[in-house]
Amino acid sequence: MLVEYYCSESLDRVNHPGMTEPLSYKYLFGPVPSRRLGRSLGVDLVPFKTCSTDCVFCQLGSVDHCTTTRREYVPLVDVLGELERWMAVDGRADYVTLSGSGEPTLHTGFGEVLRFVKRRSDMRSVLLTNSTLLHLPEVRRDAAEADIIKVSLSAWDQVSFEKVNRPHPELNFDRMVDGLRALRAEYCGTLWMETFIVPGLNAHPEEVRKMAAVAAGIQPDRIQLNTAVRPPAEEFVQAVPPEYLQKLAGFFTPPAEVIASFQPGEKAFTLLDETTLSRLIARHPATAEQLAHMTGHSEAAVQNLLAQLGEALSKSERNGEIYYKAAD
Ligand code: SF4
Known part of the structure; x- marks a missing residue:
């Protein structure tokens, strides 16, 4: 019951803003427009570039803290306080998305953030995860609080996993896929999968067919193909032409969608100052x-x-x- 106790304390502190009132939004960003999600408010639960992998295509640049250690990287009570204030003051978004500066499931309180959004708002929630911690039952249990989970799969075995995603040494590809299958079996919400195509590493048709076979065993509701349209961590990572991505999309079941091009959506928020802009750029x-x-x-x-x-x-x-x- 430690979790229950902690959560009650968190909410109590949130309800007394004098104790935790943040001066500005340190953990929230946006809302940013999203083609699929409309206006999406981002929640960032880990310090900049804290992740369990160091993907060659990462738009944040090379990861500073590659770790599999789960802990409360940023104070949960402060994140909930910012959400409470944002809901009261700044309006609304269509979705709240856990994403940002690294892997959100590394934070032990990510499930409580999802539960808070569900209890306190009518916004839907999205969890973006690199899939690497889904072998842990407690991570799957908390992830299942999200309305949509978007997982990543850009490899077909341990060797390709190490080339594309450069995982922490403790991570194992087969165990990650077992976690993805278990999530699909347990989770009643919407499961999306993103596959990032990198020429020279996983873009050959035979390689894509192998990834498609792994994806078929997981049975996501939707599969999305992406490529490096934004500057990646490694200079050698090039974007795949859209026509080629379209051809690869047919290898998947269900057929994948190509999401690689930047699509401006509706205008998202009105406040613009140096702090807002620099925080947005840091994540996007x-x-x-x-x-x-x-x-x-x-x-x-x-x-x-x-x-x-x-x-x-x-x-x-x-x-x-x-x-x-x-x-x-
Ligand atoms: S792309 Fe995502 S999963 Fe990969 S290193 Fe960057 S933050 Fe981590």
């Missing part, structure tokens, strides 16, 4: 044009703030466009 490297679409402000206003952020940013070119990301 983007061009000035994309940031203007995401925030609902003019490109000139975004460029002006980008100039003020100066050395806090780094730039990289991708397909002839300049992407802004957090400086290391």
